[in-house]
Amino acid sequence: MKKIKTDILVIGAGSGGLSVAAGAVQMGADVVLLEGHKMGGDCLNYGCVPSKALIASSKAAYGQAHARRYGVADVTPQVDYAAAKDHVKGVIAQIAPVDSVERFEGLGVRVIREFGRFVSESEVQAGEHLISARRIVIATGSSPLVPPIPGLDEVPHETNETLFDLRERPEHLLIIGGGPIGMEMAQAHRRLGSAVTVIEGAKALGKDDPETAAIVLDQLRAEGIEIVEEAAAAEVRGQAGAIEVEVEDGRVFKGSHLLMAVGRNPNLDSLDLDKAGVETTKAGVKVDDSLKSTNRRVYAIGDVAGGLQFTHVAGYHAGIVIRSALFGLPAKTSTAHIPWATYTAPELAQVGLTEAQARAAHGDRLEVTRFEFAHSDRLITERETAGLIKVMVVKGRPVGVSIAGHQAGELANLWSLVIANKLKMKHVAAMVSPYPTVGEINKRAAGAYFSPRLFDNPTVKRIVGLIQRWVP
Numbered sequence: 225m226k227k228i229k230t231d232i233l234v235i236g237a238g239s240g241g242l243s244v245a246a247g248a249v250q251m252g253a254d255v256v257l258l259e260g261h262k263m264g265g266d267c268l269n270y271g272c273v274p275s276k277a278l279i280a281s282s283k284a285a286y287g288q289a290h291a292r293r294y295g296v297a298d299v300t301p302q303v304d305y306a307a308a309k310d311h312v313k314g315v316i317a318q319i320a321p322v323d324s325v326e327r328f329e330g331l332g333v334r335v336i337r338e339f340g341r342f343v344s345e346s347e348v349q350a351g352e353h354l355i356s357a358r359r360i361v362i363a364t365g366s367s368p369l370v371p372p373i374p375g376l377d378e379v380p381h382e383t384n385e386t387l388f389d390l391r392e393r394p395e396h397l398l399i400i401g402g403g404p405i406g407m408e409m410a411q412a413h414r415r416l417g418s419a420v421t422v423i424e425g426a427k428a429l430g431k432d433d434p435e436t437a438a439i440v441l442d443q444l445r446a447e448g449i450e451i452v453e454e455a456a457a458a459e460v461r462g463q464a465g466a467i468e469v470e471v472e473d474g475r476v477f478k479g480s481h482l483l484m485a486v487g488r489n490p491n492l493d494s495l496d497l498d499k500a501g502v503e504t505t506k507a508g509v510k511v512d513d514s515l516k517s518t519n520r521r522v523y524a525i526g527d528v529a530g531g532l533q534f535t536h537v538a539g540y541h542a543g544i545v546i547r548s549a550l551f552g553l554p555a556k557t558s559t560a561h562i563p564w565a566t567y568t569a570p571e572l573a574q575v576g577l578t579e580a581q582a583r584a585a586h587g588d589r590l591e592v593t594r595f596e597f598a599h600s601d602r603l604i605t606e607r608e609t610a611g612l613i614k615v616m617v618v619k620g621r622p623v624g625v626s627i628a629g630h631q632a633g634e635l636a637n638l639w640s641l642v643i644a645n646k647l648k649m650k651h652v653a654a655m656v657s658p659y660p661t662v663g664e665i666n667k668r669a670a671g672a673y674f675s676p677r678l679f680d681n682p683t684v685k686r687i688v689g690l691i692q693r694w695v696p
């Protein structure tokens with residue numbers, strides 16, 4: 225057994241683990257990084273990157289088929305599904321060097337390509353290495369949840385770990401689960417020419433504001449995607465090419481392929497966490513708001529910490545851990561300014577509280593300001609007018625923003641800045657946006673907040689009237 229001593233041991237080289245390792249080593253800590261599978265984790269290999277690359281292919285196909293509204297003839301796109309998958313692989317390959325062993329070794333991180341498991345409160349075994357560390361960061365991510373639906377273990381099905389390797393376009397893709405994975409892949413496949421049925425046990429895009437989610441779902445349905453809600457899958461039957469999903473009320477949906485997209489399972493099983501005194505819940509490692517586990521030397525970040533499961537959240541967690549583990553400074557997580565976006569067309573984005581959450585937290589003090597994308601000159605030129613921004617405001621300060629529409633994810637950036645820095649609507653209103661940009665929508669939303677105060681206000685009218693009498 226080779227013994228290694230280090231300051232920081234990071235288990236898992238995905239979005240969270242790589243960010244801790246890169247940050248800590250560049251600030252002078254001795255860092256060991258373990259990765260048992262692919263460098264870059266889910267986001268690079270099976271998640272954000274391949275899904276957004278496939279969405280880009282589908283957007284190109286959709287653009288060809290819907291050009292007439294711009295005065296350019298529609299054409300039926302000649303989709304080569306395998307070539308689209310080559311494009312996906314090419315994108316992964318282009319980004320992979322940033323997450324590679326070579327890059328991290330170049331930064332001074334000792335990278336060990338083995339799975340790690342705890343043998344004591346401060347030691348982890350990885351292959352022939354026994355590593356003892358001052359601080360250990362669990363960043364092992366999550367895996368696709370495979371629910372105990374009768375028949376599923378005998379019927380061939382895809383998950384996010386296999387879908388991007390599929391070379392033949394599914395004739396009819398059945399998707400169980402109408403969350404972000406299900407809906408992004410539904411639209412991508414529909415636009416690439418598959419028939420698509422989404423079977424959702426509750427509400428599709430149910431973690432988002434229902435009003436903004438409805439704008440997205442209307443468009444998906446208009447593109448021909450069948451979305452069945454309140455229909456939990458109860459049984460799966462058939463074989464490759466001829467699959468049936470029976471839902472709880474007895475309806476049966478037929479397709480050629482099946483994608484499971486019903487949520488995530490934290491990667492805990494191989495870690496022997498009981499040897500380290502690290503407690504877990506169903507969601508993941510039990511952590512406090514500074515991401516410390518029940519063993520004060522051990523942190524958990526990203527998907528395995530069981531909160532919001534996004535790459536940018538894993539990166540945000542990394543910053544908290546670096547502050548705490550390297551500098552011994554207090555650092556606590558907050559979700560108030562955390563955004564997320566679903567990259568359907570139109571996109572769906574959320575920052576902080578939804579209207580329902582804000583109402584529950586702030587009651588009558590809540591004001592909801594709205595602006596319809598149909599009033600954006602830029603989006604009229606682009607013919608992308610379906611969309612809405614809702615800003616939840618308490619005493620002049622935004623506490624949440626829900627956006628559906630073209631570039632909703634891009635628009636969300638500003639609101640994270642505003643909420644993170646406790647800025648007010650007056651600060652957004654004070655910004656000058658270049659005309660005609662999509663980003664102007666954010667300023668218009670702030671304008672909508674102030675309009676009734678300025679334009680429907682008898683006191684303002686009286687004052688203006690008085691002043692005008694005196695102005696020469």
Ligand SMILES: Cc1cc2nc3c(=O)[nH]c(=O)nc-3n(C[C@H](O)[C@H](O)[C@H](O)COP(=O)(O)OP(=O)(O)OC[C@H]3O[C@@H](n4cnc5c(N)ncnc54)[C@H](O)[C@@H]3O)c2cc1C
Nearest residue numbers: 236238239240265266271272339340365526527533534535
């Ligand atoms: C289809 C899909 C699309 C997505 N799209 C987006 C998106 O657009 N935007 C977004 O923000 N998020 C998206 N996500 C979520 C995002 O991928 C995750 O939130 C993110 O990857 C989590 O990072 P992580 O570091 O916690 O885990 P991961 O990136 O999964 O990394 C964990 C790593 O740990 C390794 N590991 C596990 N156990 C051990 C062990 N015992 N020893 C050593 N190594 C181990 C694994 O092999 C893996 O490489 C998407 C997810 C999916 C599935």
Ligand SMILES: NC(=O)c1ccc[n+]([C@@H]2O[C@H](COP(=O)([O-])OP(=O)(O)OC[C@H]3O[C@@H](n4cnc5c(N)ncnc54)[C@H](O)[C@@H]3O)[C@@H](O)[C@H]2O)c1
Nearest residue numbers: 401402403404405406424425456457485486487533565566
């Ligand atoms: N754009 C992005 O940022 C992005 C994209 C994809 C995934 N992700 C991340 O990955 C996570 C996982 O995504 P996901 O879509 O798998 O999970 P999810 O938990 O968001 O959605 C799963 C859906 O499956 C439904 N479901 C569960 N069991 C069912 C059953 N038996 N029959 C029918 N429906 C059932 C649930 O009601 C839920 O709506 C997301 O929560 C998100 O954190 C992010």
